[in-house]
Amino acid sequence: MDQFTxxxxxxxxxxxxxxxxxxxxxxxxxxxxxxxxxxxxxxxHNSVFFTGIAFMGLFTIAAFTTAMxxxxxxxxxIWEAYSMFLIPGLILMGIVVISxxxxxxxxxxxxxxxxxxxxxxxxxxxxxxxxxxxxxxxAVIVGLWVFFAWKMRSISLDEDKNxxxxxxxxxxxxxxxxxxxxxxxxxxxxxxxxxxxxxDAHWYSTLFAWYAGASWFVSSIALTIILIxxxxxxxxxxxxxxxxxxxxxxxxxAFSIFWTYLWFSQYMLIxxxxxxxxxxxxxxxxxxxxxxFYGNLLxxxxxPFFVLMRNDTKRKYGTMVFASIVVLFGHWWxxxxxxxxxxxxxxxxxxxxxxxxxxxxxxGHSAMEFAMGYSxxxxxxxxxxxxxxxxxxxxxxxxxxxxxxxxxxxxxxxxSLHHHVELHGDDGH
Amino acid sequence: xxxxxxxxxxxxxxxxxxxxxxxxxxxxxxxxxxxxxTPFPVHGLDPKLGLAESRLHIAGFVYGALGTLTxxxxxxxxxxxxxxxxxxxxxYFSAPAFIPITFELTVLFAAVGMVVSFYxxxxxxxxxxxxxxxxxxxxxxxxxxxxxxGAEPTFIDKVKGFLSQSGASEVNTKSI
Numbered sequence: 001m002d003q004f005t006x007x008x009x010x011x012x013x014x015x016x017x018x019x020x021x022x023x024x025x026x027x028x029x030x031x032x033x034x035x036x037x038x039x040x041x042x043x044x045h046n047s048v049f050f051t052g053i054a055f056m057g058l059f060t061i062a063a064f065t066t067a068m069x070x071x072x073x074x075x076x077x078i079w080e081a082y083s084m085f086l087i088p089g090l091i092l093m094g095i096v097v098i099s100x101x102x103x104x105x106x107x108x109x110x111x112x113x114x115x116x117x118x119x120x121x122x123x124x125x126x127x128x129x130x131x132x133x134x135x136x137x138x139a140v141i142v143g144l145w146v147f148f149a150w151k152m153r154s155i156s157l158d159e160d161k162n163x164x165x166x167x168x169x170x171x172x173x174x175x176x177x178x179x180x181x182x183x184x185x186x187x188x189x190x191x192x193x194x195x196x197x198x199x200d201a202h203w204y205s206t207l208f209a210w211y212a213g214a215s216w217f218v219s220s221i222a223l224t225i226i227l228i229x230x231x232x233x234x235x236x237x238x239x240x241x242x243x244x245x246x247x248x249x250x251x252x253x254a255f256s257i258f259w260t261y262l263w264f265s266q267y268m269l270i271x272x273x274x275x276x277x278x279x280x281x282x283x284x285x286x287x288x289x290x291x292x293f294y295g296n297l298l299x300x301x302x303x304p305f306f307v308l309m310r311n312d313t314k315r316k317y318g319t320m321v322f323a324s325i326v327v328l329f330g331h332w333w334x335x336x337x338x339x340x341x342x343x344x345x346x347x348x349x350x351x352x353x354x355x356x357x358x359x360x361x362x363x364g365h366s367a368m369e370f371a372m373g374y375s376x377x378x379x380x381x382x383x384x385x386x387x388x389x390x391x392x393x394x395x396x397x398x399x400x401x402x403x404x405x406x407x408x409x410x411x412x413x414x415x416s417l418h419h420h421v422e423l424h425g426d427d428g429h
Numbered sequence: 430x431x432x433x434x435x436x437x438x439x440x441x442x443x444x445x446x447x448x449x450x451x452x453x454x455x456x457x458x459x460x461x462x463x464x465x466x467t468p469f470p471v472h473g474l475d476p477k478l479g480l481a482e483s484r485l486h487i488a489g490f491v492y493g494a495l496g497t498l499t500x501x502x503x504x505x506x507x508x509x510x511x512x513x514x515x516x517x518x519x520x521y522f523s524a525p526a527f528i529p530i531t532f533e534l535t536v537l538f539a540a541v542g543m544v545v546s547f548y549x550x551x552x553x554x555x556x557x558x559x560x561x562x563x564x565x566x567x568x569x570x571x572x573x574x575x576x577x578x579g580a581e582p583t584f585i586d587k588v589k590g591f592l593s594q595s596g597a598s599e600v601n602t603k604s605i
Contacts (some may be wrong), residue, residue, distance in 0.1 A: 008571070154440065264525075264528065268525045268526070268528065268529075271525050272517065272519075272526065273526070274517060274518065309490075358566050422471050422472075423472055423475065
């Protein structure tokens with residue numbers, strides 16, 4: 001079947017999960033502290049995570065097109081559909097921006113004008129860490145991504161209808177793809193600094209954007225493997241074979257290791273350098289959030305490394321889906337671990353300062369107590385994540401239904417149809 | 430390598446498509462192929478010939494694991510027992526500092542170990558001269574070889590017939 005149609009059952013299930021997510025968010029909001037920190041960190045966490053996956057869908061197409069890769073043409077439509085989630089992503093991040101600029105929460109220490117005035121470090125960073133940059137940067141950068149996603153999607157869809165063997169569409173597509181790569185590289189770093197790294201406003205790491213970006217990329221590949229397997233089980237994408245799965249598996253494996261490499265490089269340099277204002281980031285996480293800290297490595301390095309190392313595991317749908325679920329959850333966990341501790345301290349300091357909460361807390365000096373939703377993702381976090389995932393899949397499936405799954409006039413289609421990587425195996429399906 | 434000369438009857442094909450078809454045909458006619466030579470890896474040839482998957486990667490894993498253990502245990506011994514020195518105020522046993530060298534030695538052991546194993550298994554090495562049936566099998570010809578040492582003339586004729594009929598552009602005999 002070349003044309004995907006979304007069934008009412010799929011729609012109902014997705015709406016059900018979206019409802020669950022909404023319910024979890026409402027419960028979180030009602031049972032929260034005075035700044036609704038748990039609610040807003042969850043909102044930020046999932047918005048950043050799924051917007052990042054959408055961005056990586058677009059980035060992957062741009063990178064593969066520029067590299068003249070041919071194998072992925074049969075699954076190109078899936079990443080195009082991902083990139084269309086950038087529009088809801090812009091809205092979600094817009095809500096975060098409004099809440100931050102409007103002081104509806106205390107996620108970021110640098111939004112507190114009084115604190116910035118009395119703090120040399122924050123004062124020095126205030127040229128970048130300010131409401132104007134946060135709002136403008138998010139709007140311009142994600143807006144630019146949306147523009148590229150829309151432009152490249154429309155060229156690709158037009159190629160289906162009016163494509164010729166002169167391949168003018170593809171030539172145009174390649175120019176847009178190549179132009180997007182440097183923009184994507186620099187702009188994604190800038191939003192990662194703003195959205196995530198500035199939660200620990202005193203701290204910085206030059207590797208952070210790469211590390212968070214690798215997390216997005218691995219999540220995007222993992223979700224693609226799950227989605228392809230699902231679509232194949234429904235009778236779609238019958239031309240996508242184990243050979244394509246194998247290549248996706250290599251990407252999942254290689255970039256899991258790449259992520260680990262960046263994670264460790266960041267960790268080891270800070271640990272060895274032993275500069276107090278840098279080590280505090282890891283000190284907090286290792287001492288107060290050990291399950292988050294070590295679980296991160298278990299889920300995102302140990303598990304994929306040993307499961308995906310062998311050749312044949314990358315060719316089995318069951319194993320690949322299992323590994324993908326572990327890794328997708330693992331990188332969601334990774335973002336949780338990046339976001340929660342910093343935002344929690346900021347909110348605690350703000351509460352102590354505003355005198356609203358009894359028992360002023362000297363943040364950063366005494367050990368953090370266990371708190372569900374911060375020390376570990378609780379059921380409400382899982383529910384919220386499922387809601388956002390359902391929203392993401394709803395948008396993606398609707399976009400898939402808008403166009404044939406096989407881009408029939410793509411010059412690389414033939415190469416993708418005959419893709420064969422395994423020397424020893426026979427033609428597997 | 431072998432002490433005694435072998436009589437080899439072989440056919441050269443111009444394209445891997447002919448080769449793959451010929452292999453199928455030989456199987457159908459119950460002719461036992463002794464070797465196939467190709468200038469590059471041909472997809473789908475190994476299962477047709479019934480060759481087992483290479484175990485080189487298992488050896489690679491073992492070498493790699495050996496490298497990991499060697500590096501980590503050696504550094505641990507040096508810095509905690511043999512010659513303890515404090516670096517930058519860190520404890521003697523500082524696992525994160527050992528990781529880069531452990532990684533490097535894992536790669537080194539796996540890579541060198543696999544190359545050496547491969548050379549030994551293939552009978553290659555510095556100064557070793559291996560006879561080839563035809564130099565063109567390392568360039569653009571695909572070859573199916575039959576061992577016909579001491580075979581009946583009728584069998585030789587049958588194999589010759591099969592080779593030329595299945596599309597071989599040349600059929601030769603060589604004593605090797």
